[in-house]
Amino acid sequence: MDTDKVGLEDIKFMIFDADGVLTDGRIYFNDRGEESKVFSVKDGSGVTYWHRAGFKSAIISGRNSRVIEHRARELGIEDVHQGAQYKLGVYENVIEKHKLEDKDVCYIGDDLIDLPVLKRVGFSVAVKDSPEEVLSVVDYVTDAPGGGGAVREVVEKVLKSQGKWESIILKRYL
Numbered sequence: 001m002d003t004d005k006v007g008l009e010d011i012k013f014m015i016f017d018a019d020g021v022l023t024d025g026r027i028y029f030n031d032r033g034e035e036s037k038v039f040s041v042k043d044g045s046g047v048t049y050w051h052r053a054g055f056k057s058a059i060i061s062g063r064n065s066r067v068i069e070h071r072a073r074e075l076g077i078e079d080v081h082q083g084a085q086y087k088l089g090v091y092e093n094v095i096e097k098h099k100l101e102d103k104d105v106c107y108i109g110d111d112l113i114d115l116p117v118l119k120r121v122g123f124s125v126a127v128k129d130s131p132e133e134v135l136s137v138v139d140y141v142t143d144a145p146g147g148g149g150a151v152r153e154v155v156e157k158v159l160k161s162q163g164k165w166e167s168i169i170l171k172r173y174l
Helices: 018-022 041-052 066-075 087-097 112-118 150-161 165-172
Strands: 013-016 056-060 079-081 105-109 123-126
Touching: 013 018, 013 087, 013 150, 018 066, 018 105, 018 150, 041 056, 041 066, 041 150, 041 165, 056 087, 066 079, 079 087, 087 112, 105 112, 105 150, 112 123, 123 150, 150 165
Parallel strands: 013 056, 013 105, 056 079, 105 123
Antiparallel strands: none
């Protein structure tokens, strides 16, 4: 896919699906019925780098999970919308709240429920283990799977295309 044509320089806001994007899509329940999920430290670093570049992000998830609330808080994601069975309506509220246009937004999804938003945003991304119906409509498919560095991959791609990656790394690590 030729992401040079997409206008990555316009992206200033990222929205993530939770299950299957920030996680690998598996849900663990213990014998008390308590839910747990596994998150990638690489993805967490990617979100941190995105925020460090001066940008904001949001989560729009079809499920409700306290685990997602905890992870979002840890990563500094203030805009968390769960139980969103109609994600396009939630998306429209988010962009209105932040005074954004579609071209300003990158959305990373992994399933059919994400299609209406993926078709609207400036840069649509699917993780590599998404169904064909999703893979066929996005601007970019990650090399990494959901919950395994896909978010970090996208953040790096966008920040590098904007010329912001080096300054983030230089300030902190070099």
